[in-house]
Amino acid sequence: MNAIDKFFKGSKNVTRSAFLWNMMSSGLLAAQAVIVMMLLTRTIGVEDAGVFSFAHSNANLMYFIGEFGCRRFQASDVKEKYSPGEYYAYRSLSCVLMIVALLIFCVNAYVSGEYTVAKTLTVFFVGMCLVVQALSDGHEANMQQKGRLDIAAKGAFARTMSLILAYFIGIFLTKSLVISSVLAFCMALVTFLTTTFRFSADFGSRRPVYNLESIRTLFIAVLPIFLTLFLNNYIGNAPKYAIDSTLGDEIQAIYGFLFMPTYAISVACGFIFNPIIVKYSTLWVDGNIKEFRRLVFRQMILVGGLTLVALAGGFLLGIPVLSAIFGTSLVGYRAELCILIIGGGMYAFCVFFTTVTTIMRRQNTLLVGYVIAAAAMLLFSKKIIVTYGLMGAAIMYAFIMTLLAALLFVFCIIGIKKRMAERADF
Secondary structure, eight states, rough: HHHHHHHHHSSSHHHHHHHHHHHHHHHHHOOOOOOHHHHHHHOOOOOOHHHHHHHHHHHHHHHHHHHHHHHHHHOOOTTSOOHHHHHHHHHHHHHHHHHHHHHHHHHHHHHHTTOHHHHHHHHHHHHHHHHHHHHHHHHHHHHHHHHHHHHHHHHHHHHHHHHHHHHHHHHHHHHOOHHHHHHHHHHHHHHHHHHHHHHHHGGGHHHOOHHHHHHHHHHHHHHHHHHHHOOOOOHHHHOOOHHHHOHHHHHHHHHHHHHHHHHHHHHHHHHHHHGGGGHHHHHHTTHHHHHHHHHHHHHHHHHHHHHHHHHHHHIIIIIHHHHHHHTTTOOOOOHHHHHHHHHHHHHHHHHHHHHHHHTOOOOGGGGHHHHHHHHHHHHHHHHHHHHHHHHHHHHHHHHHHHHHHHHHHHHHHHHHHHHHHHHHHH
């Protein structure tokens, strides 16, 4: 145990270690679904890969209930308005709510006859893996707030690695996606308890403090953040729900393969944005708005550049690489892939602008745009996908994300200009 403690806590350069391990943990998280789907297509079949693809997307949507808008708010709470115990109490309640939502979804799908027992159990236990992630995220946010993102990132890396290994072991030994998903949940839980949870004791009491007033005020503060992130993820997953109810598991798998670079971009947002939250928050609280504005525009250039690189790579190499990885011919889907990558880049902008607006504590302004976008997806996604297939899904996703990114950018500019005007008056 001493060697493990030294590995997790013995960073000589905390800033550099935090950057590297956050990059590796985010990269592994982005690759997780790709690795498991690649394994499934080559051992069990494309249909099971489609089931996992949908289960993973549904779990990511449910995850935002467990996270409930707290990560960015907690990590940016540099003045510690709420104690770690109050955040842990809030997170425990949100995770219970996530489990309830997951159960309702699975039971309803099974009772209605849409899902078999195997698909129902797979969707549930893949979701439970992200319940563990949501619990862990609360402790990781506290570590980040205290300046030790490196320890949090190492714990996240270990948990994701254990989950991937569980799928390898389970699939090769049992050829069962259900058993493999149960094993992955157990491995993720054990890894969380022996790493992130254990080390979180160094950063304050781990005992939840169920103070009704603090829970109420925290709920009011983060509710707009939760709604925007939940709706943002719903917008991204709406095509998959439409495909699940109309086109079947095999088409779901193909869409999942094409969506993987876009998903990687969304997960990479964590690598790009998590390390900057505390720094941006400090600049904003201290009133250094010119530097804050400069860093915001620099980050926008970085996101735009990475999106162009991803688009070029997707156009030149995406189809042959994805076909080779998943053992399935994707010839003829280059246009859909590139459109989805553009949508992924716009999603990255949406997440960044949401983060910036949260740091400004102007999160209430976000809801209008997200509600409109989600309503459009809810009303039109199924009809468009039935009519135009995967191309319709790709175009609608990219179009909605582009509109959202433009709107959120305007909100950020308004917030910065208003604060600069206040400082000038002062």
